[in-house]
Amino acid sequence: MILKIVLLLAGTILAFWISAICGGGASLILIPILNLLLPTSLVPFSLTIGTFTSSASRIAVFKKHINWKIFLWFVPFSIPAVLLGAYLIKYVNPNYLQLIVALFLIANLPQLFASKNKSEETDKEYPKSALALIGFSAGFISGITGAVGLLFNRFYLKFGLKKEEIVATRAANEVFLHLIKLIIYISLGLYSGTALWLGIAIAVGAIVSSYTVKYILPHLSENLFKKIGYGAMVISGITLFTGTSGKIIQQDQIVVSNSSTQHKKVYSMSWRNTKMVLEYKANKGIEFEKTVSPEDLSGSLKEKYHSLMDHYDEVQIEKVYVFGKKITHEFYCYKNNVLTKFKV
Incomplete structure (x- = not known):
């Protein structure tokens, strides 16, 4: 001292x-x-x-x-x-x-x-x-x-x-x-x-x-x-x-990473409990994905989440922005360490 x-x-x-x-x-x-x-x-x-x-x-x-x-x-x-x-x-x-x-x-x-x-x-x-x-x-x-x-x-x-x-x-x-x-x-x-x-x-x-x-x-x-x-x-x-x-x-446990293949480039960043991904695909263009919590959902999306929770151990949600197209949501559902993906 x-x-x-x-x-x-x-x-x-x-x-x-x-x-x-x-x-x-x-x-x-x-x-x-x-x-x-x-x-x-x-x-x-x-x-x-x-x-x-x-x-x-x-x-x-x-x-x-x-x-x-x-x-x-x-x-x-x-x-x-x-x-x-x-x-x-x-x-x-x-x-x-x-x-x-x-x-x-x-x-x-x-x-x-x-x-x-x-x-x-x-x-x-x-x-x-x-x-x-x-x-x-x-x-x-x-x-x-x-x-x-x-x-x-x-x-x-x-x-x-x-x-x-x-x-x-x-x-x-x-x-x-x-x-x-x-x-x-x-x-x-x-x-x-x-x-x-x-x-x-x-x-x-x-x-x-x-x-x-x-x-x-x-x-x-x-x-x-x-x-x-x-x-x-x-x-x-x-x-x-x-x-x-x-x-x-x-x-804030900020981690930035990237991965690339011949047809796809992916840049991701995690911040606290949020993960953001910028993805480019040759056939689809640019996508931006962000994790969201169930509290951020409304209407049919919230109903979809609760129905999936009745059948799976864990459900993670991503909001997907595709440039020039409408916003979609992806549900990543886990049961016995097996992943099933739903897109709404």
Whole structure:
């Protein structure tokens, strides 16, 4: 446990250095690490202890650079959203939201290779009212995943803020979100002793980073700052996508396979208790098959299922979509390990 905390502390200092230089992103860098140490539902608690401490310490260091106009548009809409997101964490699988966040981050790849002149031409400032939507989205995603900074860094860049202003304004916008999240996570029981110690390690690393990074920022040009920011978004997105997709494949038992013959090609995927098959036959064209439960049937199909259950040990149902033809259902009936197939 002590070794894990020491390694996390070292990683946190590095992550928050990169975060400050990029205008954000430590949370998304640390999520894959915490996923290895904690259950997914406890990761936001540990992360939020660190990000709250980081925001508070950055306000202390960069307070004169805060853009209060953006703050006053952002915060009122983000607070109710973070309450909603934190409440839904018990009912929503955060892995799927993390996957969406990862794809959004990877989508910044073209910005990384854009020329300086082209980047300046395309960076048109959003209207201030857009901050209401940005604030709500940031609060909601932050409430569920515990991370938000780098995801919305692109919007701060679009508002034309300088590098110190981005660091300071983001910290002011998010410090209230982190405090509210901590209260909600504790009230919902989404914490543990291990999560607390890991969170404290992140907090210590965040403080060290905040008070040392002020000596680094003055040496970076605005263009280099943007490039590093976009680069960090893409790298974090790839890392998050790799780690999260692996967890989703494992927890939902996703299996993809294919088989081919001279006259038929079959691609199948199973997800949880559902199996989907894409089949191509030279004489029939493309078919898409999906397993369905008896509860999804109605009318004569449900009657057919119950009549078959009177004679067989098990009945499995597939819904078949044939392009250009009507939908049919196939009943796979088993008795004494012998299969009989009916098509309706």
